[in-house]
Amino acid sequence: MSEGAKKVIARVGRGPGISTIWLVPAAAIVIGAWMVYAHWSSLGPLIEITFVSGEGIEAGKTKIKRKNVPVGEVLELRLSDDAERVVLSVRINKQEARLLREDSQFWVVRPRVGKGGISGLNTLLSGAYIVLSPGSGEGPAHQFTGLETPPFTPPGTPGLHITLDSDGNRPLGEGDPVLFHGIEVGKIEYVHFNSDERRTYYNAFVAAPYDRLITTNTRFWFSSGLSVDLSADGIRLEMASLTTVISGGVSFDVPVGQPEGEHITERAFFTIYPRESDIHEAQYEHALSYMVMFDDSIRGLKPGAPVEYRGVKVGNVIRTDIVYPEIENMLMPRARIPVLIEIIPARFGFPDEEAILPEVDGRLVDLVGVGLRAGLATGSLLTGRKYIELQYDRDLGGDAGGDVEVFAGYKVIPTIDGQLGQLLDNASRTLEVINKLPLDEVLDSAQTALDEIAATLAEFRKSATELDEILTDPASHELIGSLNKTLISFQQLALDFSEGSATHAELQNSLRSLGQTLQELEPVLKILRRQPNSLIFGGGDDEDLEPKGARE
Amino acid sequence: MNHTRNSFVALVFFALVACASKPVEEHYYSLVLAADQAGTTVKDDNAGAHLIVGPVHLPAYLNNRGLGIAVGANQIRTANHHFWAEPLDEAISKVLVLDISRLLDNVVVERDTGRWTAAGDCRLRLEFDRFHATDESSVVSSGRYWVASSEASIGREFHIANSLSADGYGHAVETLRQSLGTLAAKIAATVESDPLCLGTE
Numbered sequence: 001m002s003e004g005a006k007k008v009i010a011r012v013g014r015g016p017g018i019s020t021i022w023l024v025p026a027a028a029i030v031i032g033a034w035m036v037y038a039h040w041s042s043l044g045p046l047i048e049i050t051f052v053s054g055e056g057i058e059a060g061k062t063k064i065k066r067k068n069v070p071v072g073e074v075l076e077l078r079l080s081d082d083a084e085r086v087v088l089s090v091r092i093n094k095q096e097a098r099l100l101r102e103d104s105q106f107w108v109v110r111p112r113v114g115k116g117g118i119s120g121l122n123t124l125l126s127g128a129y130i131v132l133s134p135g136s137g138e139g140p141a142h143q144f145t146g147l148e149t150p151p152f153t154p155p156g157t158p159g160l161h162i163t164l165d166s167d168g169n170r171p172l173g174e175g176d177p178v179l180f181h182g183i184e185v186g187k188i189e190y191v192h193f194n195s196d197e198r199r200t201y202y203n204a205f206v207a208a209p210y211d212r213l214i215t216t217n218t219r220f221w222f223s224s225g226l227s228v229d230l231s232a233d234g235i236r237l238e239m240a241s242l243t244t245v246i247s248g249g250v251s252f253d254v255p256v257g258q259p260e261g262e263h264i265t266e267r268a269f270f271t272i273y274p275r276e277s278d279i280h281e282a283q284y285e286h287a288l289s290y291m292v293m294f295d296d297s298i299r300g301l302k303p304g305a306p307v308e309y310r311g312v313k314v315g316n317v318i319r320t321d322i323v324y325p326e327i328e329n330m331l332m333p334r335a336r337i338p339v340l341i342e343i344i345p346a347r348f349g350f351p352d353e354e355a356i357l358p359e360v361d362g363r364l365v366d367l368v369g370v371g372l373r374a375g376l377a378t379g380s381l382l383t384g385r386k387y388i389e390l391q392y393d394r395d396l397g398g399d400a401g402g403d404v405e406v407f408a409g410y411k412v413i414p415t416i417d418g419q420l421g422q423l424l425d426n427a428s429r430t431l432e433v434i435n436k437l438p439l440d441e442v443l444d445s446a447q448t449a450l451d452e453i454a455a456t457l458a459e460f461r462k463s464a465t466e467l468d469e470i471l472t473d474p475a476s477h478e479l480i481g482s483l484n485k486t487l488i489s490f491q492q493l494a495l496d497f498s499e500g501s502a503t504h505a506e507l508q509n510s511l512r513s514l515g516q517t518l519q520e521l522e523p524v525l526k527i528l529r530r531q532p533n534s535l536i537f538g539g540g541d542d543e544d545l546e547p548k549g550a551r552e
Numbered sequence: 553m554n555h556t557r558n559s560f561v562a563l564v565f566f567a568l569v570a571c572a573s574k575p576v577e578e579h580y581y582s583l584v585l586a587a588d589q590a591g592t593t594v595k596d597d598n599a600g601a602h603l604i605v606g607p608v609h610l611p612a613y614l615n616n617r618g619l620g621i622a623v624g625a626n627q628i629r630t631a632n633h634h635f636w637a638e639p640l641d642e643a644i645s646k647v648l649v650l651d652i653s654r655l656l657d658n659v660v661v662e663r664d665t666g667r668w669t670a671a672g673d674c675r676l677r678l679e680f681d682r683f684h685a686t687d688e689s690s691v692v693s694s695g696r697y698w699v700a701s702s703e704a705s706i707g708r709e710f711h712i713a714n715s716l717s718a719d720g721y722g723h724a725v726e727t728l729r730q731s732l733g734t735l736a737a738k739i740a741a742t743v744e745s746d747p748l749c750l751g752t753e
Binding site: 067068070544551 | 580582584615616617618621623629631632633634635637638639685686687689690691715716717718719720721723724
């Protein structure tokens with residue numbers, strides 16, 4: 001290095017700092033973050049709904065609706081962990097999140113054919129959708145189990161929930177009607193068979209204002225629509241409306257003669273009786289049991305047959321079998337057949353209380369001492385059903401308070417002569433009466449009457465022969481058969497499509513839906529006609545003309 | 553060759569994407585949601601006389617989902633992106649049930665749902681000629697109604713026009729809902745003038 005050269009020392013100084021160019025990416029990051037936040041904050045809640053089947057549901061297409069207004073959309077379908085159910089991920093609109101309560105319900109609307117008719121036909125055009133029925137419980141909730149069928153009663157419907165039970169001989173189905181005087185006032189919502197108790201329980205809902213008809217004294221019975229009862233009273237045929245004959249149901253009322261009782265406001269339990277007539281029988285709680293020992297045949301006497309006192313029903317037959325330890329065998333010439341009966345003190349006018357039973361028992365024993373006897377009587381010649389009649393044997397008489405025979409722990413009411421004896425007695429009395437009749441005059445009149453009857457019968461026979469020819473004609477048979485089938489088909493068709501039926505309503509909804517769809521398509525068709533390429537490039541006049549407010 | 557073809561396809565694709573327009577959003581409007589239901593209670597079925605509302609007849613041009621706006625004296629334009637959320641006749645009857653029920657304490661007002669009604673119940677039948685906004689900053693409701701009891705029928709014409717104070721279909725629907733309130737008051741006055749309907753005779 002030369003001497004003249006200056007020594008230059010490089011000085012390390014501070015640079016100008018971060019370049020302003022970095023503000024651009026920083027601003028981009030802030031704007032991007034804000035956009036992500038804005039998008040995230042505008043999203044509604046994401047919920048999960050579980051269904052047994054995903055039939056008709058499509059991710060990104062199936063809507064969630066409330067009163068036909070879309071409130072959400074299915075984002076994703078997947079199987080549950082055990083692959084037995086379908087789990088839907090659903091995004092609900094933010095402003096509708098308030099509808100998500102713990103008792104909110106969801107179900108899929110799709111075409112269904114059920115007992116109540118055809119429903120969901122309009123989804124053939126629009127595709128299946130899910131209905132949201134908001135609850136009133138705690139919220140918000142995010143996990144729901146979807147219903148497989150639409151609920152018969154939406155949550156919050158005013159009315160009364162009740163539980164009915166029966167021995168299951170005549171099962172009802174979900175959706176079957178609850179009837180009051182033939183008017184449908186509710187529905188069976190849920191059916192459960194308890195295998196331990198061998199009983200069927202039904203949850204039913206009675207809608208307001210008819211829930212006021214349910215009181216503490218209300219009784220329910222099966223209204224199958226058609227019932228034939230062969231009893232000691234003869235043949236009884238009951239037929240309800242045609243709708244009830246087809247669908248069945250359960251009816252209720254307060255038994256005749258009983259006060260209405262107190263209104264029920266919370267879920268109550270009732271037993272369903274097999275027939276309407278049974279609700280009147282079920283109002284007494286206390287009864288006395290006696291044994292009646294018959295020497296003759298008891299053919300035609302069944303459990304449930306009435307026990308009458310001077311023509312008034314005072315009890316029922318309980319048992320007619322012979323399975324008692326006291327009976328070794330029936331193959332003895334003098335063996336008697338035991339029949340267990342119950343006598344209801346309340347039917348004699350006594351109060352229906354347990355305390356009254358000893359007093360009534362004592363009086364009946366006294367009456368046996370003075371000639372009260374039980375006898376078999378024929379209730380209906382047509383059915384051959386028999387009943388037990390309590391009557392006094394005038395020839396006996398005696399003192400009250402004597403000893404009474406006991407069999408199998410029950411006091412025995414003695415019997416009077418068998419029916420054959422009664423018949424002979426009645427026959428002899430009848431012969432006496434006949435002997436006193438003015439037979440000659442009667443026979444003359446009878447002869448004249450018989451001649452006239454013979455002439456009438458001859459004419460009737462002729463007409464009957466002609467009618468028989470018509471009826472035996474094979475063509476008539478076919479015609480009547482065809483007419484019957486046609487009438488039945490027409491009746492069913494008329495029921496399905498009559499005004500007020502579910503099918504009629506569905507058809508109306510479907511036609512309305514079709515009309516609306518076509519109306520909504522109309523503007524699109526107009527645009528396509530005017531501008532065919534608008535499918536790709538979009539329409540030129542998409543904006544609607546909107547109403548304007550008045551300017552000051 | 554392949555390179556050229558791919559470039560051409562990409563060019564067409566981007567051209568189409570660039571030309572595509574943004575889809576216009578659809579809007580749904582409900583008269584029932586616009587109704588103030590606060591304080592409304594379901595009356596006891598035995599609270600008094602019954603008034604069954606329905607049917608509501610609408611002209612064909614109102615029987616579709618798109619909202620209508622009258623342009624000039626005799627022209628109607630139906631919106632392509634603004635719809636009623638439920639059938640208009642149902643919505644009108646629901647709103648009228650709400651309003652009339654509030655005005656008549658001693659009358660149980662309910663919609664005609666086809667269920668069984670007693671022979672003595674009064675019926676309200678409506679026929680609308682107009683129920684839409686106009687391009688002159690107003691909404692118009694007009695038509696006639698009949699209140700029929702078992703023995704007599706009273707018919708009245710109505711024409712209700714309200715001016716709009718703001719733009720848009722949302723405000724127009726609110727104003728239409730207010731016009732139904734005015735109509736409900738007229739109907740309530742008619743029912744009160746009919747002793748057969750009130751069960752006072």
